[in-house]
Amino acid sequence: MEDAVWKAVQEQCPDAHQVDLLIALPSFNHASTIGSVLKAILAGLNASFANASILIVNADVGSQDGTPDIVKQTVGDLVPVAVIQPLGEGSSASPFALNRLSYSGMPGREEAFRSFFVLTQRLQAKACAVIDANMRSVTAEWMSLLVKPVLESGADYVAPVFRRPRYEGSLTNNLIAPLTRSLYGKRVGCQVGGGYGFSPKMASTLFQKKFLWEGEAARFAIDSWLTTVAVAEGFQVWQARLGAKVQDNKAGAADVATSLVQAVGASYHYMEHYQDVWEKPTASSAVPEVGKPMETEVESTPIHVERMMKGFRQGLRDLLPIWEVILAPETLAGVLALGLKDDDDFRFPLALWVQTVYDFAVAYHEKVIHREHLLRSLMPLYLGRTSSVVLETRGGGPEMVQHTVEQGCQTFEAMKPYLVDRWRFQ
Amino acid sequence: MSEMWQEAMIAAYREMMNRAVLFLPKLMAMVTFLLVGLAVGWLVKLLLMHILKVVRFEVFCERMGLTSALAKGGVKQRMSDLIGRFSFWVVFLFFAFMGVDALDLPATANLMSAILGFLPHVIAAILVGLLGILLANFSGEAVLIAAVNAQIQGARFMANMVRWGVIIFTGAMVLTQLGIAKEIVVAAFSIIFGGIVLAMAIAVGLGGRTIAKEALERRLRREKAGDEFTHI
Numbered sequence: 001m002e003d004a005v006w007k008a009v010q011e012q013c014p015d016a017h018q019v020d021l022l023i024a025l026p027s028f029n030h031a032s033t034i035g036s037v038l039k040a041i042l043a044g045l046n047a048s049f050a051n052a053s054i055l056i057v058n059a060d061v062g063s064q065d066g067t068p069d070i071v072k073q074t075v076g077d078l079v080p081v082a083v084i085q086p087l088g089e090g091s092s093a094s095p096f097a098l099n100r101l102s103y104s105g106m107p108g109r110e111e112a113f114r115s116f117f118v119l120t121q122r123l124q125a126k127a128c129a130v131i132d133a134n135m136r137s138v139t140a141e142w143m144s145l146l147v148k149p150v151l152e153s154g155a156d157y158v159a160p161v162f163r164r165p166r167y168e169g170s171l172t173n174n175l176i177a178p179l180t181r182s183l184y185g186k187r188v189g190c191q192v193g194g195g196y197g198f199s200p201k202m203a204s205t206l207f208q209k210k211f212l213w214e215g216e217a218a219r220f221a222i223d224s225w226l227t228t229v230a231v232a233e234g235f236q237v238w239q240a241r242l243g244a245k246v247q248d249n250k251a252g253a254a255d256v257a258t259s260l261v262q263a264v265g266a267s268y269h270y271m272e273h274y275q276d277v278w279e280k281p282t283a284s285s286a287v288p289e290v291g292k293p294m295e296t297e298v299e300s301t302p303i304h305v306e307r308m309m310k311g312f313r314q315g316l317r318d319l320l321p322i323w324e325v326i327l328a329p330e331t332l333a334g335v336l337a338l339g340l341k342d343d344d345d346f347r348f349p350l351a352l353w354v355q356t357v358y359d360f361a362v363a364y365h366e367k368v369i370h371r372e373h374l375l376r377s378l379m380p381l382y383l384g385r386t387s388s389v390v391l392e393t394r395g396g397g398p399e400m401v402q403h404t405v406e407q408g409c410q411t412f413e414a415m416k417p418y419l420v421d422r423w424r425f426q
Numbered sequence: 427m428s429e430m431w432q433e434a435m436i437a438a439y440r441e442m443m444n445r446a447v448l449f450l451p452k453l454m455a456m457v458t459f460l461l462v463g464l465a466v467g468w469l470v471k472l473l474l475m476h477i478l479k480v481v482r483f484e485v486f487c488e489r490m491g492l493t494s495a496l497a498k499g500g501v502k503q504r505m506s507d508l509i510g511r512f513s514f515w516v517v518f519l520f521f522a523f524m525g526v527d528a529l530d531l532p533a534t535a536n537l538m539s540a541i542l543g544f545l546p547h548v549i550a551a552i553l554v555g556l557l558g559i560l561l562a563n564f565s566g567e568a569v570l571i572a573a574v575n576a577q578i579q580g581a582r583f584m585a586n587m588v589r590w591g592v593i594i595f596t597g598a599m600v601l602t603q604l605g606i607a608k609e610i611v612v613a614a615f616s617i618i619f620g621g622i623v624l625a626m627a628i629a630v631g632l633g634g635r636t637i638a639k640e641a642l643e644r645r646l647r648r649e650k651a652g653d654e655f656t657h658i
Contacts, residue, residue, distance in 0.1 A: 169657070170655060257572075260657070310577060311574075315574055318574045369491075370489065380575070386657075
């Protein structure tokens with residue numbers, strides 16, 4: 001794969017042997033958006049990196065709408081550009097590709113990223129920025145925000161943070177980010193997609209680590225594990241405040257259960273691999289951020305919790321035999337007691353939620369039931385906790401939600417010994 | 427007269443003693459086979475249970491729902507114990523049949539070859555049965571979780587239907603494999619399954635047409651509305 005990708009670039013850009021910046025765009029039928037994305041990128045490069053040698057690479061996985069032609073037309077002679085086809089090693093035939101596709105909304109995304117990492121290595125680029133071709137909200141500033149921390153401040157990985165309504169990204173805010181923070185000691189938002197910045201060190205490490213791409217790891221979309229692996233590997237992680245996130249074929253727009261399987265499954269999966277890292281007690285620290293401070297928005301339509309509550313109660317009624325196998329007895333007793341509460345008084349206590357997430361992690365590790373079933377059976381409990389957060393905070397402003405999320409993170413950290421004990425001595 | 431009687435008695439005694447002399451080694455061979463069978467069966471059982479313990483077979487059975495399925499059927503023993511016991515009896519019976527064969531009785535002349543000929547069917551039937559139970563539990567669990575997450579009210583009913591469907595199908599396959607009333611099993615299975623599918627088709631097509639329409643409309647409306655926020 002490495003040679004095929006390199007050969008394709010060399011054929012289209014014979015002079016590109018070494019560049020300062022590699023700007024990469026994975027695409028699949030993104031003709032409607034890729035033109036405006038490229039214009040914003042070119043404006044950003046012109047404004048911030050006018051003297052740098054640059055190569056734009058579009059990894060297209062078989063668009064039928066002329067996306068590669070639009071790339072070449074838009075970039076023209078302004079910057080060298082190459083369109084490549086990321087040839088996966090039989091990955092398109094993988095039965096797991098469907099789940100990844102549902103999550104990321106794009107086939108061959110992982111192979112495209114691998115191609116970018118190879119090219120970063122071969123071109124000895126000082127930084128690589130990957131921008132999604134379906135983003136409608138890319139601005140010229142994104143280039144500077146994603147690349148400058150790598151070039152000037154020694155960042156290895158620049159993760160995106162977006163401005164969004166207060167309950168948006170509920171799974172990320174209430175589970176993924178707090179879990180990552182408690183495990184690896186870094187306060188990262190764990191938001192996915194849009195744009196990323198990579199140092200050559202990070203790119204080559206990710207490419208070379210086979211366990212990220214093979215075996216069970218091949219089930220998970222790259223966006224679900226990038227941040228986790230970056231913090232677990234001890235890379236210098238930065239966050240770029242990129243403003244609003246408006247995109248076509250929204251990532252994570254798959255059904256909630258599939259998103260949960262991908263996001264939570266990836267976190268649990270890498271807990272096994274990085275056990276030596278997270279078992280050590282660590283106090284969390286903030287990661288550096290760039291970009292203008294962003295205000296959390298209030299949702300435009302009111303959130304109705306009835307459907308989520310119904311999902312939780314049905315889970316309580318029907319999935320009890322499965323939860324009995326997964327949850328510790330005291331956790332199960334706490335969850336059962338929730339069924340007695342009326343909808344208006346319903347509260348899913350934070351400590352119980354953290355205990356639930358940790359019990360599921362241990363059960364995943366112990367393989368007490370089939371892992372996909374285990375992850376999917378977490379869904380009603382997640383709906384219960386989310387409806388509880390909405391009920392607790394809907395009278396307050398966005399700050400109240402942020403406060404609840406922060407409380408959640410602190411509780412995850414405080415209860416980490418519970419996880420370590422159960423993980424070791426179960 | 428008394429001489430003839432005496433000769434007859436002696437001849438009968440000699441005949442019996444001759445037969446006894448001929449039969450005793452066979453009897454001893456049978457007893458030996460039984461004793462060796464006990465010892466080998468016990469050894470095989472121990473060895474197999476040790477291997478199952480090393481490969482964490484009990485954990486696997488729990489994960490696949492086999493332990494709970496057996497518990498529901500009133501079997502309280504661990505799966506590895508059952509397999510150990512089964513292996514003991516298979517080995518012991520194997521030796522016992524060899525012992526019976528060693529007796530060389532006309533009634534049991536072809537016993538061993540008949541049993542050996544049937545053994546592959548029994549082993550295949552056991553494997554099919556085990557795999558069927560595993561598949562039934564796995565499918566039932568998958569359907570239950572998917573239906574609960576889709577908030578379908580009859581989730582447990584659907585899961586049970588799938589589980590029992592696979593179990594019945596497995597049962598039919600096991601009986602066919604064993605050659606027990608092959609034609610009756612196939613006919614009964616076809617009638618029952620065909621009947622169920624036809625009944626469901628008629629029920630949905632006639633009786634539940636309105637309900638199905640409403641359910642579909644509800645579902646489509648809900649999907650159009652979608653969630654009020656994204657979760658990732």
